[in-house]
Amino acid sequence: MSSLSATLNLLRPSLAPPPSSLRFCDVRNSVSSYCTSRRLALFHLGSALPQSQLLGAKASELLRGERNTLEAAPVANLAQAGTAITKENALEWVKNDKRRMLHVVYRVGDLDKTIKFYTECLGMKLLRRRDIPEEQYSNAFLGYGPEDSNFVVELTYNYGVDKYNIGTGFGHFGIGVEDVSKSVELIKAKGGKVTREPGPAKGDSTIFASVEDPDGYTFELLERGPSPEPLCQVMLRVGDLDRAINFYKKAFGMELLRRRDYPKYKYTYARMGYGPEDKNPVLELTYNYGITDYDKGNGYAQIAIGTDDVYKSAEAIKLYGGKIVLEPGPLPGINTKITACLDPDGWKSVFVDNVDFMKELE
Numbered sequence: 001m002s003s004l005s006a007t008l009n010l011l012r013p014s015l016a017p018p019p020s021s022l023r024f025c026d027v028r029n030s031v032s033s034y035c036t037s038r039r040l041a042l043f044h045l046g047s048a049l050p051q052s053q054l055l056g057a058k059a060s061e062l063l064r065g066e067r068n069t070l071e072a073a074p075v076a077n078l079a080q081a082g083t084a085i086t087k088e089n090a091l092e093w094v095k096n097d098k099r100r101m102l103h104v105v106y107r108v109g110d111l112d113k114t115i116k117f118y119t120e121c122l123g124m125k126l127l128r129r130r131d132i133p134e135e136q137y138s139n140a141f142l143g144y145g146p147e148d149s150n151f152v153v154e155l156t157y158n159y160g161v162d163k164y165n166i167g168t169g170f171g172h173f174g175i176g177v178e179d180v181s182k183s184v185e186l187i188k189a190k191g192g193k194v195t196r197e198p199g200p201a202k203g204d205s206t207i208f209a210s211v212e213d214p215d216g217y218t219f220e221l222l223e224r225g226p227s228p229e230p231l232c233q234v235m236l237r238v239g240d241l242d243r244a245i246n247f248y249k250k251a252f253g254m255e256l257l258r259r260r261d262y263p264k265y266k267y268t269y270a271r272m273g274y275g276p277e278d279k280n281p282v283l284e285l286t287y288n289y290g291i292t293d294y295d296k297g298n299g300y301a302q303i304a305i306g307t308d309d310v311y312k313s314a315e316a317i318k319l320y321g322g323k324i325v326l327e328p329g330p331l332p333g334i335n336t337k338i339t340a341c342l343d344p345d346g347w348k349s350v351f352v353d354n355v356d357f358m359k360e361l362e
Contacts, residue, residue, distance in 0.1 A: 090316045094253035098308050098354060100274055101281045103141065104173070104234050105154045105301040108215045109162035111138055114155055117213055118142050121187045122175060123230075127152060136160075144230045148361055151231050151281040156301070164215065167297025169347075171286055172210070172218040174233025180223045184209045198223075203262040215299065227278055233271075234303060235284040237290035238345045241268055243321075244285045247344055248272045251320035252305070266290075294345075302340075302348040306357055313351045314339040325355060326350075334361060 034050040085093055108114045111129075118124040119142070126148060129140040136159040143152030153173070177183045180198040188194060195218065198211035207223035214228040222232065238244040248254045254272040273282035283303070305311045310328040318324060321344050328339035328351075337353040 005059070018338070053283070063072055080261075083311050085315050085319075087319055090319050091250060093312055094250065094316050097253055097313070098306070099253055100306050101151050102304040102306050102352060102357065103143075103152045103154045104303050105156065106217065107164050107299050107301065108155045108157055108213075109163070109164065110214060111140060111155060111157040113214045115140055115142065117190075121190045121192045121211075122219065124153075133159075145228070148358060149228075149284050153227055153231065154304075164299035165295075165297040166216055166299045167293030167295040169237050169296040169345075170217075170300040171235030171237055172220045172233070173231070174222050174235065174284070176221045176224045176230045176232045177221050178223070178226065180207050180209050180221050183221050184211070204260070204266055206326070215258050217299070224278065229279060229281050232277065232281050233279070233284050235269075235286060236345075236347055237286045237288065237291075237294050238347075239287070240344070241270055241285060243344055244287075245270050245272065245318065247321055248283065248285075251322050251343075252349075254283065255305045296346065302350055304350045304352055307351045308353045310337045310339045310351050310353055314341070316318035317341045 078118050115126055115129075119126060124142040124144060125145060127141040129138070131138040137156060138159075139151050139154055139156045141147060141154050143150050145152075169258055184194055184198055193212045194209060196208075198207060198209040198221075200207055209221045211221065213219065220233070220235075245256055245259075249256060249272070252272075254274060257271045257273055257277050259268070259270040267286060268289075269284055269286045271277055271282045271284050273280050314324050314328040317339075323342045324339060325342055325348070326338065326340035328337065330337050336356040336359075338350055340348060340350045342348055
């Protein structure tokens with residue numbers, strides 16, 4: 001199976017309704033121009049291409065037009081044969097690789113409405129936006145600081161698709177705020193939906209509230225001191241927490257920052273990241289007792305992570321149980337090198353060459 005075919009099959013939207021038994025799962029429930037190739041959005045971001053299956057005949061033509069170019073991408077790997085690593089040195093290399101979480105990608109049904117909510121209610125800034133009519137999508141990057149140093153969100157709108165199934169596997173995004181109650185008052189005043197009023201978490205002293213954006217994605221507002229990374233969490237549910245921790249430590253080089261078990265509420269979570277969670281975004285992995293599989297829906301897409309070497313990153317991912325769905329190499333038509341993978345639970349991540357990424361932002 002070609003890289004293109006594998007990627008499409010793995011990212012095909014699932015429209016299965018969430019099982020009712022999972023209702024308890026989230027117990028804690030100035031724009032710059034951008035000149036990067038449009039192909040970067042299709043492959044690097046991975047959020048426009050899968051949805052073309054929802055857009056009919058024109059989308060099928062688009063996919064056919066991309067196939068030959070895509071299948072050529074793995075050939076670039078041949079020039080990098082000397083970069084292969086073994087289990088003996090993979091752990092050390094991954095640990096020393098300069099990695100950080102760059103952005104999280106997901107799909108929305110109304111880009112203008114979502115941008116308005118994020119800027120007016122959540123206090124984000126619109127960093128850049130672009131519209132690609134010939135390829136039937138638009139996207140926008142928003143966050144609390146510049147992309148060369150901060151973790152940001154990338155929103156993708158696919159023409160004609162106004163609703164997505166978020167599924168039961170995605171949990172929430174976390175935002176650190178100094179006063180949760182004041183933040184909730186502002187969101188209510190702007191017409192936002194508050195799904196949990198401010199208060200301590202069950203089994204924890206953290207004060208938080210939950211709100212939903214226009215597409216139903218949950219944001220947890222977490223009361224904490226000032227931080228250089230207010231966009232501080234992405235929570236995903238996994239079927240085997242020990243397996244997930246082991247994978248992200250060895251293949252991704254993340255640290256296990258915190259692990260908490262709540263038998264009374266039948267869940268355990270682990271926070272993984274590239275530095276202290278008061279200064280860096282974290283990946284929060286949640287295991288609900290007895291649940292090993294989730295509907296991932298077709299809304300959430302992936303996290304992008306910077307690396308010094310996409311080839312070595314891909315090798316390490318393979319060694320520790322990940323699946324490569326886009327072989328490492330430069331994207332067709334441009335020089336940005338990336339690789340894409342799935343973790344043992346099927347969550348997708350993209351690794352992007354650090355030097356190439358900084359060139360994109362120039």
